[in-house]
Amino acid sequence: MKQTQPISLLLCALGGEGGGVLSEWLIDVARRAGFAAQATSIPGVAQRTGATTYYLEVFPVPVAELKGMRPVFGLNPLPGRLDALVSSELLETARQIGNGLVSNQHTLVITSSARALTTMEKMEIGDGRRQEAGLLQLVRENSRAHHVLDMAAITREAGTVVSATMLGCIAGSGLLPFARADFEAVIGEGGSHAGPSLRGFTQGFDAVVRQRAQIRQIEDSLSNSELPALITRGLPADLASIFPQSVHDLLTLGHARMLEYQDAAYATRYAERLKRVLAAERHIDPAGANGFAITREMVRWLALWMAFDDIVRVADLKSRASRWERVKGEVKSKPDDLLMVYDHFKPGVPEVAALLPTGLATRLLIWDRRRVTRGKEPWAMPLKIGTHSVFGMLSLRVLASLKWLRVRGSRFSQEQDTIDQWLDAVIAGTQAHWQLGHEIALCGRLIKGYGATNERGKENLLHVINHLAKAAPFSTDAARAEAIAAARTAALSDEAGKALDQALVQHGAPARPVKAQPIRWVKTPPGRPPAPLPKNG
Structure with missing residues (x-):
């Protein structure tokens, strides 16, 4: 028996991300494919400031088979009855889940893992970001199935807007009874914008299809005993056997960071420090009742601290090929465009002294402090390096190669x-x-x-x-x-x-x-009279 209830979707985007265009695309695809559909919207306050939500219902039986009857659509989603929630931002996904619209028995959730930080998150002096682990757990617990992918990265790579990527994800999920050709035909009607939109659609479609294939493969071929080996891939076997499963994800990242930052010896030093912490925690909590939370926190913060930023690290990051590709994507550079990138540096005495032996560094720092005491500005060397040029890139790569000097x-x-x-x-x-x-x-x-x-x-x-x-x-x-x-x-x-x-x-x-x-005395600029002295009582 054919389904006689509409398929319901809630589309969530931020202001300016093309949520309205996405809704119109889906309506046009439904009509082209011969299905009845209806959409309503709650637009955001303004560009990039508010969330925009669009509610869409599609009747899954072609209009030609309804024999003159017309389906009745709803104007808003019913709590727990939503078939799909599609969102361009992870916190917005969590907010909609908190509204009680989704169900772990009924709702497919397709969400981006990307975040657009709220004003309150940015205002915190510390790390005010909402922890992504909790948001992702919320998605897992409140969906019958879910697809999480970095739509922002896909969109940048395609040179389009996120609505095109979201449309591809919806098409790839198989939720709607439309052919891929119907989606592509509607996008192709967009004139000069059709090319980038089709690229974003294709990449979103392929990403979800790959996830669906991976899920099927895991369900078919992996037993429960094989899952830990999949999770710990990339972590050295000796560390995986010593440390508890609850820290493997962060430990894999931390260990890789040490290798990238310095060398294998530094990664070993990182692991040895963590082994001391783990031994102390196992002594006081042998059963791991607290989930080895102390060791987990040390895995995180120790990795960040040991990979401290210095001029070697900055030069390495700014001269990577991935950084150049990211800049090209941000400015939407085309193959025939001439792109010139200038990086501004202002290393001072502390940055130079950091790479010198302690004796020389101390003398240099004392010399700079004496300058400041005499009312002068701390010494610094402003630099403007064209990293698009051979000389500029070579300069950064030479500086990035000084890892051997860092440890001295x-x-x-x-x-x-x-x-x-x-x-x-x-x-x-x-x-x-x-x-x-x-x-x-x-x-x-x-x-x-x-x-x-x-x-x-x-x-x-x-x-x-x-x-x-x-x-x-x-x-x-x-x-x-x-x-x-x-x-x-x-x-x-x-x-x-x-x-x-x-x-x-x-x-x-x-x-x-x-x-x-130090008290700094500043000379009065020529032509300006000195400020009058304050009068007594």
Whole structure:
């Protein structure tokens, strides 16, 4: 018996992404294929500011077979009865799921893994992003089937808008009773924009078809015992056998990052540090009741800290072929276009000293501080390098090849010493109380950015370790852990550090010492009279 209920789709896009065009395309495809369809919309506030949702119903029986009857369509989706949710942004997908429209028995979810950060996420001093793992879990738990893919990347590669990619994903899912040729014919009517739109459609279609084929292959050929081997592919066998399954995904990424950043010896150093943490956590939590969360956090934050940014790293990233391809995609450069890229650098004494031995670096830093004390600006060398030129690219590649010099530099030694202080504090805290070790591990979030921001984060971390994790008296280890959590939250909420100082004092620790700042005298520009002195009382 043929289905007599319409197929319902909710299309979600951000303002300016072509959600209205996508809805019109689908209506035109339905009519071309001989099916009845209806669409309604709730447009966003303005370009790039609001979400736009479009509700579409398609009756799955051709109009020619209805014998004059006309289907009755709804104007809005019914909770739990939606056949498909298609979204261009992961958080918007989660928001629609939270509205109760989808069902794990009924709804196919097709979503992009890409994020467009909200204003509130951007305003956070710390990492204010919603964790993608939780959003993806929400998708898995509230869909009968799902396809997650990076629509933003596909769209950039095709040089089109995301609505074309979304149309390809819908066509590839097999949800609608339309032939691929019907979709392509409608897109082909778009005139000069048809070429890029067809590329985006094709890539979206192929991506979903590949996922469907992979799912079928896994269901047919993989037993449960083979799944762990699939998940841990890329992680060395010795590490996979030592570390628990719950950390394998991040450990694979962290280990690969160390190899890329430095070499195999550095990746081994990373793993050895983590083994110490794992041993401490297994000692206090042998059954892994807490999911080895301390080790997992250390896998994450240790990898980020050990791969700190320096001029070698920056030169490497800016001279990669992938970066050049990304720039070409962002400016939509065509094969016959002349593309020139200039990178601006301003290395100062700290960046140069970082690659020098400690003795030379110290003398150079002292010389620069004396300049500042005399009222001069810190020394820096502004550079403008054309990375499109042979000379510019060679300059960056020569600088990127200095990995061997990095490990002999003063900064590398200082970073490793500070990392070890944090590592020792995590291990000692874990041995005393699981929650205490976990909170100290989470303090790795304080290390971020570069320059003064990075230095301030390390100073804050060491102050918390020395005065809360060690020195300050607490009645219990749990109370000490709560104090560290409060200090960490305060440090991430206030860039000036006032909130952190208040949290420290509140828990019996001294506020951070006030750092001396030189007084700089600025000459009055010629022709401008000096400012009048203030009058007394």
